[in-house]
Amino acid sequence: MNADNRRLDLILAGAVLCLLVLPWYKIRSGFFGFGWIGDMLARPDLWPGAFQAAAGRWQLWPVLLLVAAVAGLRLTAPSGAARGRWLVRLGVLGLAWLVVEGLSVGTRGWNWGLLERLLGEVAGQPAFGAGAVMLGLFFACLISFGAAERGALKGDAFVLTAIVLLILLVAVFVFYPILSIFTGAFQDFDGSFTAQGVRRNIGDPKIWSLSCLTGGGPCGVAWRTLFLALCTASATTVLGLAFALVATRTRFPFKRGLRLLTVLPIITPPFVVGLALTMLLGRSGTLTQLIEAATGLELGRWLYGLTGIWLAQVLSFTPIAFLVLIGVVEGVSPAMEEASQTLRAGRWRTFRKVSLPLMAPGLANAFLIGFIESMADFGNPLVLGGSGGVLSTEIFFSVVGAQNDPSRAAVLAAVLLFFTLSAFLAQRLWLSGRSFATVGGKGDGGRHALLPARVAAPVIGLVALWSLFTVIVYAMILFGGFVKLWGLDHTLTLDHYIRAFGISLDGGLRWTGVAWNSFWTTMTIALIAAPLTAGVGLLTGWLIARQRFPGKAAFEFALMMSFAIPGTVIGISYIMAFNLPPIQMTGTALILVACFVFRNMPVGVRGGVAAMAQLDTSLDEASLTLGANSGRTLRRVILPLLRPAILAALVYSFVRAITSISAVIFLVSAKYNMATAYIVGLVENGQYGVAIAYSSVLIVVMVAVIGIFQLLVGERRLRRPAASEAAA
Template identity: 40%
Template sequence: MKQQNISFFNHPLFWIMFAFIGFTILPSKALDYGLFDSTSTEIWDSMGWSTFNLSWLWFLPLLLFPVLPKLIKNDIKLCSYIEITYIIGLFLFVFISAIITKTSLGYSIMILIVSLVALMTNAVANLKLMQGDKFVIASLISIILLIFFFIVYPTISIFIPMFFENGQFVPEQVVTIIQQPYIVRVIGNSLAVSSTVGIISTFFGLAFALYTTRIAKRTAFISKIFSILPIVTPPFVVGLGVTLMLGRSGYVTNFLVEHLGFSSNWLYGFTGIVIAHTLALTPMSFMILEGALKSIHPSVEEAAYTLRSNRYQAFSYIIFPLLKPALANSFLVVVIQSLADFSTPLVLGGSFDVIATQIYFYIAGSQLDYASASTLGTILLAFSLAIFVIQYLWIGNRSYVTVSGKSYRGEVQDLPNGLKTLIIFMLSFWVLFNLVLYGSIFYGSFTVNWGVDYSLTLKNYQLLFGQGFSDGAWPSLIQTVIFAASAAPITALFGLLIAYITVRREFKGKKTLEFLTLLCFAVPGTVAGVSYII
């Protein structure tokens, strides 16, 4: 009985019925307010069978699928190739026709895609590809579709508005936009910020990595806690803490204004963004460099000392060269993240505009300008992809491996005294600054009016959480938790599938799939948002 059920699921008729059931009970066109918040009239109009429309042409070709094996009875391989070609053609027809007619895809189309994936899985399995493992085949097809829909196609679509104005092809407008002095300044601002943050974060990350691996005996946990703490904190919260400390009403700013003659607006702009980004991105650099330092065999240093090198020479000519790929990797990763960040420049940027915030203002501002937003998004994407390609092709293919003839691990050698003192001072400053930063956020939630009245009160929490679940902070908090809880298992599942497919299986195009998967890390969130809107 169980075997019969399994064979029924493998039969094309099951998936054809599954697709038509979806066509019958689910909308074929997207609903503006979702399935549960739309009116009955809106749901009726979105059903594919309510009128004769394009969606009929998407589902009816499935009826020809059971006929294909009967036309070619004796050649299973040829039949499988025809089925695969037929499915790919139907998929492309659905996708291209929806784009041309500007038809939004509803829930029943998701069911159709699932059915097509299942039918293609059976056809590919009949060819004995991937050893005929249907789980692996279905996973690979699903991964390819996800990469296409959520990475490749959105990335390509961002180029389209650059060359069109009011529906007309105007390629010269790209040059006009790029030549604007304001656009040039915004691009320069972004590169200046990201490069500065990359250098500073890598410097701090190296210092903390050296402390945990070469200096600390019992206090390594302190460095690890305060080095990683900002990475679990959203950049927006880091920007808020910096504002409370160093903003116009910050106690540090008040001291600087009264005693050192600083301007009360000194934080907003290049300085504030660099400070906040350094706090948020140094942990990323620390984790990269700590792993690199732990992989360096201590026997290499011992060999240097036996050749009468001092500690400065051993660090400068042995340790530092071995860290070059990790340092470059750290710098490039931080630069990408700094370029892509949107929230921190929005809070601390002031009149200092960067690419990410300017894209947002072009879309959500008073003057809607998709062409300029698309152009800036393309420039931001080009910078990120260039850095990503350099990291992937250049650093990824260079080998900095230490070789020793014995398994003897050796003792980790001390750093030069001057370097140790500098690192301890930097770590102490970092720990103190973070304690004050997070303390300001916590204490500020209990104050009457930050910068004016520091009296303690619980009214802030009562205002946010004391008005029931439908008012105050509860709705946004609940929605945030729901979104995170929904995205986490889906992300973990597909991440596990991608890792399993790319590591444990061999197939043609494996490197391309791996590169496209990692490409989502290089595509800035702002660019992805713009492409989804477009």
Template identity: 25%
Template sequence: MFNKGRKKDIWTYVTIGILLLYFVMLVFPLFTLLKAGFSDGTSGGFSLAYFSKFFGANYYYDALFNSVKVTVSVTLLSVILATPLAYLMTTIKIKGKVYLQILILVSSMAPPFIGAYSWILLLGRNGAVTKFLSNVFGIQTPDIYGFVGIVLVLTLQLVPLVYMYLMGALKSIDNSIIEAAESMGCTGLRKMWKIIFPLILPTLLAGALLVFMRALADFGTPMLIGEGYRTIPVLIFNEFISEMGGDDGFAAAISIIVIIFAITIFLIQKYITNRKSFSMSALHPIEAKKVTGWKSILAHVYIYGFIIAAIAPQLTVIYTAFLKTSGRIFVKGYSLDSFKLALDRSGDAIKNTFSLAVVAIIFVILIAVLIAYVTVRRRNVLTNSLDVVSMIPYIVPGSVMGIALLLTFNKPPLLLSGTAMILIISFVIRRLPYTIRSSAAIVHQISPSIEEAATSLGASNLKTFFKVTFPMMLPGVISGAILSWVTIITELSTTIILYTSGTRTMSVAIYTEVIRGNYGTAAALSTILTAITVISLLIFFKLTGKKEISM
């Protein structure tokens, strides 16, 4: 910690440099967005006209209500489904657990809009399951479109996020606490509610917040499966990029409302978490036990049932990619035609996805490890400010961030709109929190005495960091980086606003093909993206020796 009057070392300048970077790439764009939202469309002076317009018409604020309805429903369902899933996987020996862990992770890594598209293939009006039930049993399936479809897709997609948080929390509970409760007759659901739930509540709230923000920000799912069920991200996109000429100021005003709403939820979560938080150190962590009879059957049915439902969309997409097509129509037989067509049409999109993501992840890792170190080891006003600023993208929806960047960098001297640079900036800023969180968590576990020993032997601060601390941070850095990487290559909500024909990515290409009805091409691209995701996870497991990712 720096004392007043103490000579500034290299970490002070590192902190100031990163703060300046955040000011240019995040704070200034958000200020530009704020200015646009409170400006008059013609004179440019201060005005609340855009906000009056929003709250003066049902069409607009209904979208806000719809978004709240979707996000609250998805968050509650995700928590309800993920809690027993994590508990059963931690406390009971489940057959094929290692492979099930990987499947749960894979189910969460694909973009939600691919899940929406695959459920259309399964339960749409001409979906495979819909036609089978109708033709064979005469059963009419419920409508997959609208609110129900959006909640279904996002819930199955986001449950694994809460699951990953809870797995980490459950492993930090000392088993002696559970044994003491059981010795006093507190077992079953009572033990879960009275003992375990209060211990995991802070982590559960953190996972729920991430789900809430992801559901609030999702653009592709309601766009594909909503069928007129308007949500805020779709409304912002339509207002910003309209065939009749978009209104930047009105889109900015809507974005401000979303940011205020998101910050409110974030502060409520932080308040509750701070009141309930405590530290745990598991000397005897919970061990999975073998159970028999109906308990084992119910546990396996629940876990396998969820995983089948979660992974079914991706399996459907992969299967569809190998079907023979005639134009837009699937015909009998199998072929690689969809892959050939996908590579012909979207070769640049695949190259762009890799090149942009590689550059972005390098910056993410470099900046994240520096932020994690200074915010943990060098606590002062500057680093506390950096800690707060670095988490802002965590609560700002992607479409909002995209509009803020485009409004800011669309004229000299910072003319970045239409370039690869603006996409890289958006990827880095938005995905840094994942790597920062995991890196900071591991810095807390490294004893400062190790660094002090290196310094006492004459090593400089930077040399100590890169030679001693950074290698010890690597497991946490890699864990966060893999999440950042996967979310970068599957990013849609920001990219759809910032891309041009020369910077189109795979997620945009898939979305475009689905909108055009080219389901075979979309399925082939989705399969390639899923394969990249799986390969990324396998590399992570190989490098770290782990078989799961916990947060």
């Protein structure tokens, strides 16, 4: 029996088993509670697919027919191109049918009036459950196995299955939700089509008004958001470049300290900087009081609004720009600069004519990241926005507030998406044909030229000032948790920590603190999401870097584009897509995990692609010619060599799952509340002390967990330690 038949038998047996045993529909109490096993016979809604079909749900008959057809094909046809072609067709049909019947029949019967008139009434059905999901996977596998039998990608079933499953996952968790936003915009509360909401919102002067230019009142929220994003991106890029230049091209004595700054934004929950700014510069802030006492001026509420948000965002995102630009600045080959100097160019001319133009693509990249981060930022505007919000907070309030206007949220989300995607596409267009990768495989001798003195002095000054500001802000965060009432009563106290993280020992260990519940949920979900994100991201990176398949460029582009989708848009799209059958996940932990995995995946992909580029392809090829299949090659050769990239992806996705707020705030529920959402709640209630205490604990925990990950994944051993090398 050959491998083609063996794997086909395996999934066929699995499909039949699922049809006979697993509940087809979603279980309200949750699949992994396993309470459903006992009730299965008594309650028809728990029946597996085959019984549902027998009980008169005719929309499942095609599924059974298709599985039977595959079984027939397996028994009558030998493996080969002809059977492969049929398997692909059956798989596509199966998936298509699941989509059609899932979208057409909702909980109360037909979703579309037209179908009801055509086909008569139909019994409503709940969302897809374990059985339906497994059958979906079965059909996906049919496509890849069929393609393998036809000899696609040298008949590599593993790679084909990975590709098909990834495309399926990205379609379900990225594109379907985004599409739902647009359909959501055109739906009334009962699901029927209406363009009224869109018409009302699209011309709303609150969004599009330009009257601030003429001096007649505030501008629309769309313009304000755009203006803020441009300002933030410019400022972070300039500051980031200054930091990068200081770190690499001056004799500045605290370079290592500067590099530590790059870790900060990764482990800081996004609204924390906003909080600290309030404590420093708010109406009763420390600095405000100092200045008012010294000058007698009334500073007032200047911090609340775009200025404050801008300041907080620049503080939050400058380190990210630094992180991007330090690689760029180091990447300019010293040989180029040395060549320029031997051609009689002075340091200033070399910097202006050679170094800076070579860095231009990197600067554009840093600008884009700053732009998107600012657009997507939710925490800082929420804390500092005051009366005038930005798009992301407007979206939030149009869903949760008294307005409850989904079509407004959808329109605003579409506007936000339009801005970020345009920026992304514009950058891509500008970059094409402008990539000056100057680091070759060969060892590049030489040293970077120091900055010319007239640039160095102001740059160092700027960096020192800004670093000082950052340090003060973070000191505030740590300190703020220990005082009674910021700005009014500065007595030291542990009250906030006790309130958040109190433990009572009488009558056994009891977690009495208010934060424990969301804290453990956050940790659990982050720990589940991190390995999944790293796995999916690196697998995708491997496919992109090492496999050639049709549509690869489009696939890669779509993935990278999902990086430009702001978290708020993801959040809103997830509730719109996954609140009703066929896929119902709102209020579960699963939706949070899915959100984190697909939101953070692009970073894993980039990391994977970059790391893979350093591994010579001949290593994979050697493994293949030695008889290992792609799966074994990945496991035994690629993964062990990718350990640093795995660590980075794990840490990043773990930390992002803990710190992110924009998407999460839409998806949390009473049962599964996340730390950030809980903290935002505290801030809204004015409990700043507890919020600050909780945030500091999160930061400390994240640092600890990063250390543990580092130990777990370990080093990759390519050389012995220096001692034994000397002995040898």
